[in-house]
Amino acid sequence: xxxxxxxxxxxxxxxxxxxxxxxxxxxxxxxxxxxxxxxxxxxxxxxxxxxxxxxxxxxxxxxxxxxxxxxxxxxxxxxxxxxxxxxxxxxxxxxxxxxxxxxxxxxxxxxxxxxxxxxxxxxxxxxxxxxxxxxxxxxxxxxxxxxxxxxxxxxxxxxxxxxxxxxxxxxxxxxxxxxxxxxxxxxxxxxxxxxxxxxxxxxxxxxxxxxxxxxxxxxxxxxxxxxxxxxxxxxxxxxxxxxxxxxxxxxxxxxxxxxxxxxxxxxxxxxxxxxxxxxxxxxxxxxxxxxxxxxxxxxxxxxxxxxxxxxxxxxxxxxxxxxxxxxxxxxxxxxxxxxxxxxxxxxxxxxxxxxxxxxxxxxxxxxxxxxxxxxxxxxxxxxxxxxxxxxxxxxxxxxxxxxxxxxxxxxxxxxxxxxxxxxxxxxxxxxxxxxxxxxxxxxxxxxxxxxxxxxxxxxxxxxxxxxxxxxxxxxxxxxxxxxxxxxxxxxxxxxxxxxxxxxxxxxxxxxxxxxxxxxxxxxxxxxxxxxxxxxxxxxxxx
RNA sequence: GGCCUUGUGGUCAAGCGGUUAAGACGGCGCCCUCUCACGGCGCAAUCCCGGGUUCGAUUCCCGGCAAGGUCACCA
Numbered sequence: 001x002x003x004x005x006x007x008x009x010x011x012x013x014x015x016x017x018x019x020x021x022x023x024x025x026x027x028x029x030x031x032x033x034x035x036x037x038x039x040x041x042x043x044x045x046x047x048x049x050x051x052x053x054x055x056x057x058x059x060x061x062x063x064x065x066x067x068x069x070x071x072x073x074x075x076x077x078x079x080x081x082x083x084x085x086x087x088x089x090x091x092x093x094x095x096x097x098x099x100x101x102x103x104x105x106x107x108x109x110x111x112x113x114x115x116x117x118x119x120x121x122x123x124x125x126x127x128x129x130x131x132x133x134x135x136x137x138x139x140x141x142x143x144x145x146x147x148x149x150x151x152x153x154x155x156x157x158x159x160x161x162x163x164x165x166x167x168x169x170x171x172x173x174x175x176x177x178x179x180x181x182x183x184x185x186x187x188x189x190x191x192x193x194x195x196x197x198x199x200x201x202x203x204x205x206x207x208x209x210x211x212x213x214x215x216x217x218x219x220x221x222x223x224x225x226x227x228x229x230x231x232x233x234x235x236x237x238x239x240x241x242x243x244x245x246x247x248x249x250x251x252x253x254x255x256x257x258x259x260x261x262x263x264x265x266x267x268x269x270x271x272x273x274x275x276x277x278x279x280x281x282x283x284x285x286x287x288x289x290x291x292x293x294x295x296x297x298x299x300x301x302x303x304x305x306x307x308x309x310x311x312x313x314x315x316x317x318x319x320x321x322x323x324x325x326x327x328x329x330x331x332x333x334x335x336x337x338x339x340x341x342x343x344x345x346x347x348x349x350x351x352x353x354x355x356x357x358x359x360x361x362x363x364x365x366x367x368x369x370x371x372x373x374x375x376x377x378x379x380x381x382x383x384x385x386x387x388x389x390x391x392x393x394x395x396x397x398x399x400x401x402x403x404x405x406x407x408x409x410x411x412x413x414x415x416x417x418x419x420x421x422x423x424x425x426x427x428x429x430x431x432x433x434x435x436x437x438x439x440x441x442x443x444x445x446x447x448x449x450x451x452x453x454x455x456x457x458x459x460x461x462x463x464x465x466x467x468x469x470x471x472x473x474x475x476x477x478x479x480x481x482x483x484x485x486x487x488x489x490x491x492x493x494x495x496x497x498x499x500x501x502x503x504x505x506x507x508x509x510x511x512x513x514x515x516x517x518x519x520x521x522x523x524x525x526x527x528x529x530x531x532x533x534x535x536x537x538x539x540x541x542x
Numbered sequence: 543g544g545c546c547u548u549g550u551g552g553u554c555a556a557g558c559g560g561u562u563a564a565g566a567c568g569g570c571g572c573c574c575u576c577u578c579a580c581g582g583c584g585c586a587a588u589c590c591c592g593g594g595u596u597c598g599a600u601u602c603c604c605g606g607c608a609a610g611g612u613c614a615c616c617a
Contacts, residue, residue: 042617077616144615151614160544161613189615198545206547215545225615232617255546256612279548280611288609321566325555328566350555352548353610360554360567370580412580419579476576489575507576519578 001175007132009182010139010190015126025112025242034067036246039093039100040236042074045085047092048300049281049292049319049356050251056319057249057278059098060344067246071103072115072239076229092302095312097339112243117235124230124238127268128190128223136267137223139188140170141181160198163191168220190224196263204258207247207276208349217259233257237264245273249346252277252353253291276346279353281322289355299356309384309425311372313339314365321360324348335371365423374407377428384425393429396436402529406435409525419521434515435529438538443518445509447501455483455509456539465532469524480506513542 028036037058041051062069073086086105093099102108104115114120131137140163142150147163154161171193173181181188196216204214223234230238240248255277265272282289283297292300299305305315316339320327325348334341372380378400385393396403410431412419422428433439445452462475477487480503486492492502511523514535520526527535 040617044617074617080616140615147614155543158543187615209547212547219613222615227615229615231615236617251611252547253611254617258546277547282610284553291610322554328554329556329564332566354555355553357553357567363567366579410579417580421579473576480576502576504576511577517578521578523576 001135003133003135006139006175006178007129009179010132010188011125011129015122015129018126018130021123021126021242025244028068028244030068031066033065034246035061035065036068036070036244037062037249038070038072038103038240038243038245039089040072040074040239041089042077042080043082043085043089044080045082045088046294047089047302048294049302050300051089052093052096052098052302052315053281053319053323054249054251054278055093055098056096056316057276057323057344057346057349060340060342061247061249061346062101063340064344068101069099070108070112070115070243071100071106072117072243073104074117074232074235076117076225076232076235095302095306096316097312117239118229120235120239121228123242124224124234125228127238128230128234131192131223131267132190136193137190138171138173138193139178139182140191140220140222141173141186141188142170163220164194164218171220187226189222189226191220192223192264192267194218194220194263195267196259202259202262204262206255207249207274207346208278209252209255209276209351212255214259214262217263219260221260223264233260233264236261237268237270240273241265241268241270247274247276247346249276249278251280253280276349278323279350281356282353283356289353291353292356299358307388307426309381309388309428310361310365310423311368311380311425314361314368314423317368318361318364321364322350322354325350362423366420369422369428370411370418370420372411374404374411374413377407377411377413378403381425381428385429388426389429392437396429396432402435405529406432409521409529412521421521434517434520435526439516441512441516443512443516445512446505447509451483451500452509452542455479455506456513456542458482459510460536460539463532463535465527465535469522472524472527476506476510477503510539513539 028034030036039051039055039058041047059069061067071086071090075081090100090105100106100108102110102112102115128137132139142163146169150163150167151161154167168191170191194217196218198215198218200216202214202216204212206212221233222231224230239245258275258277262272281292281300283292294300305312317331320331320339320342324342324344326345327342327348330342331337369377378397382397385397407413410419410421410428422431447455458479459476462479464471467475481487483506484500485506486496486499486502489502489504492499507523508518511520512518514523514530515526530538
């Protein structure tokens with residue numbers, strides 16, 4: 001068979017000599033240990049935790065080594081395209097401090113552009129043509145129906161499904177048959193003529209999994225679709241070669257197609273990049289666990305965290321704890337250090353899929369939020385409220401002085417003890433609510449109406465806004481004693497039968513009367529912020 | 543089903559032939575305390591199973607089992 005002629009018929013026209021691509025996209029001029037990594041999403045615009053997980057890994061590996069992180073868009077499947085998706089991806093990752101050095105819609109060094117695969121058609125086709133000329137690729141005229149029929153019979157016979165060996169019908173088409181099909185105008189795809197044998201096991205060193213065994217590929221996979229666009233596998237080989245990727249960190253769902261990629265790199269005569277397959281995030285689902293799924297699990301979406309008002313750094317810290325097993329210990333020892341100072345190691349990446357643990361994230365969130373200054377917290381909350389808050393909540397930011405006071409109180413900023421009352425911005429807004437509006441009573445008084453009224457009345461009678469915390473509490477104690485409540489907690493615990501209750505119960509009445517809640521931060525401070533007029537009004541109406 | 547990966551408390555995990563098997567989250571209890579939150583102290587809870595190798599296996603080997611992934615002209 002004259003492959004040269006066939007190639008010309010299949011992909012007519014002049015293509016640049018292959019060496020010109022090598023020259024056009026030369027090896028990068030980087031320090032010896034620098035790694036080039038990438039993120040290669042398809043333009044669906046949906047970016048999720050799994051993406052972020054991989055993004056952080058790739059970003060750290062590139063930037064810690066003085067290398068490059070770039071963004072490539074895998075838009076070979078038109079069905080997946082969504083407008084504005086690329087910007088959405090960039091924005092979403094930027095929220096977590098992940099910046100690309102170059103890539104689609106980013107620019108940077110243009111040497112390795114374009115970053116949209118659809119714009120790289122010429123390169124792919126040149127190589128496909130070359131493969132055809134070498135007899136390593138061939139046209140396949142099988143229809144979708146034929147292919148699914150094939151799959152069915154294979155399944156029935158309990159054989160491995162796919163296009164390989166004796167089932168690769170078009171592989172051994174005669175020259176005459178091929179031209180006959182072509183002349184008839186039948187659509188075709190180009191398949192790789194695989195030379196592999198699944199009996200052969202290859203030892204492969206995965207950067208995160210370590211030594212693994214892979215089975216040689218024998219599938220004649222499609223490399224060029226009937227629309228003239230390459231499949232992912234082929235584009236991956238070409239692009240990661242010419243964009244000079246040194247290491248590919250991707251989800252372990254790709255492990256199964258690794259044999260294909262290895263064969264492709266070899267067939268093209270390219271040096272393979274290193275690969276690291278990281279585990280996927282799992283979720284407990286009844287008895288079993290499964291991969292977090294886009295349809296069932298809202299917490300997979302990054303948007304979920306933004307809406308709820310999780311602090312971006314908190315999500316990132318959580319990702320780090322899952323990504324590198326020694327991160328948590330390091331962070332405990334270096335609480336003041338920048339996240340980027342952490343010595344990220346590919347070898348420290350987990351080998352098994354971790355269950356996504358919201359409790360853990362929440363704990364981290366509390367801690368991260370408690371590290372903020374009042375100003376930083378105000379800034380964060382304001383940005384959140386503007387986008388997601390209610391009208392009332394937006395109003396909290398009108399009186400900045402008061403807001404900062406509230407925050408200082410809520411978080412104990414400036415004081416001896418930090419409070420950790422909330423994990424998200426939306427919780428924080430709820431937490432601060434009673435400072436800004438009179439909220440409906442959430443907790444009920446645990447004393448009868450008469451006692452309550454008497455206590456509130458007497459409290460107001462002696463209340464003085466100018467009292468300091470100690471003087472204030474002394475009065476509360478006095479009030480407690482006058483109404484038959486214990487003033488000393490120890491004594492109360494020893495002899496509860498002697499009293500109607502304790503100062504704690506009296507304080508609770510005052511607390512509910514002013515805030516509507518039985519549990520709040522320090523009452524005296526709250527009263528100081530609210531102001532005398534407001535306190536009196538609230539208590540009188542309680 | 544074939545192929546691949548993984549298997550230490552409820553969760554994330556350290557561990558690399560000899561340990562009282564770290565630590566964190568969660569749970570429980572106590573202390574602090576006007577409530578809550580914070581903080582401090584403490585408790586319970588783990589090496590998937592079966593064979594080897596070895597004086598000794600969580601650790602090495604083999605075999606099961608279980609879980610996950612993947613088998614497209616999607617990525």
